[in-house]
Amino acid sequence: KNQVEQSPQSLIILEGKNCTLQCNYTVSPFSNLRWYKQDTGRGPVSLTIMTFSENTKSNGRYTATLDADTKQSSLHITASQLSDSASYICVVTSTGTASKLTFGTGTRLQVTL
Amino acid sequence: GAVVSQHPSRVICKSGTSVKIECRSLDFQATTMFWYRQFPKKSLMLMATSNEGSKATYEQGVEKDKFLINHASLTLSTLTVTSAHPEDSSFYICSGGQPNTEAFFGQGTRLTVV
Numbered sequence: 001k002n003q004v005e006q007s008p009q010s011l012i013i014l015e016g017k018n019c020t021l022q023c024n025y026t027v028s029p030f031s032n033l034r035w036y037k038q039d040t041g042r043g044p045v046s047l048t049i050m051t052f053s054e055n056t057k058s059n060g061r062y063t064a065t066l067d068a069d070t071k072q073s074s075l076h077i078t079a080s081q082l083s084d085s086a087s088y089i090c091v092v093t094s095t096g097t098a099s100k101l102t103f104g105t106g107t108r109l110q111v112t113l
Numbered sequence: 114g115a116v117v118s119q120h121p122s123r124v125i126c127k128s129g130t131s132v133k134i135e136c137r138s139l140d141f142q143a144t145t146m147f148w149y150r151q152f153p154k155k156s157l158m159l160m161a162t163s164n165e166g167s168k169a170t171y172e173q174g175v176e177k178d179k180f181l182i183n184h185a186s187l188t189l190s191t192l193t194v195t196s197a198h199p200e201d202s203s204f205y206i207c208s209g210g211q212p213n214t215e216a217f218f219g220q221g222t223r224l225t226v227v
Contacts, residue, residue, distance in 0.1 A: 034216070036218075041204070041221065041223060042220055042221055043117075043119065043206050043208075043218035043219050043220045043221045044157070044206075044218045045218070046216070046217070089156065089157075091216070100159065100162075101147075101159075101216060103156040103157050104156065105155070105156045106156055108154070
């Protein structure tokens, strides 16, 4: 069964600090892995998308890594801002299921003063 | 990047009435769009896959007669919650995009049935 697990479930950090969110998946065959940011009451917004051959990808203060061998990904947020407070969702696509996405349960990040 | 516009963002309806939610792809043609439901603090749950010009494909446990999906054009898919009940209250999100590239999500619709 395709699964995506994220950790931690929730996280509180001080503004300006860095943090790293984890994503482990068992989706096979693998097509790509995406990280989304979802503000409360809004739809998810894409941060990064990585295919099998990509190890790292950055989008501003967000840097995602992918280890396809261990089936792990991380999202590193640098110099956090209050506006980074949101849920971060890891989503994996399988080539076998074409357009269907397997969603992680998300990490709820709160950035405080 | 591509944009998916979802409307309305919030709706309150009386129990027993029907509510239609629209999902439009603004700058790309979406032959396939997806409808999700999300409960508080939970992940998105796929309800159905909407295919332009053909019947939607529903996930197991989703009542197709209750959640009517229409995808009459390449830029518009609609989800109608028929005979809504309080337990249908939820956050509904649509998405569109190519299978192995970006998936663009709508802004979501908060449905409250009273």
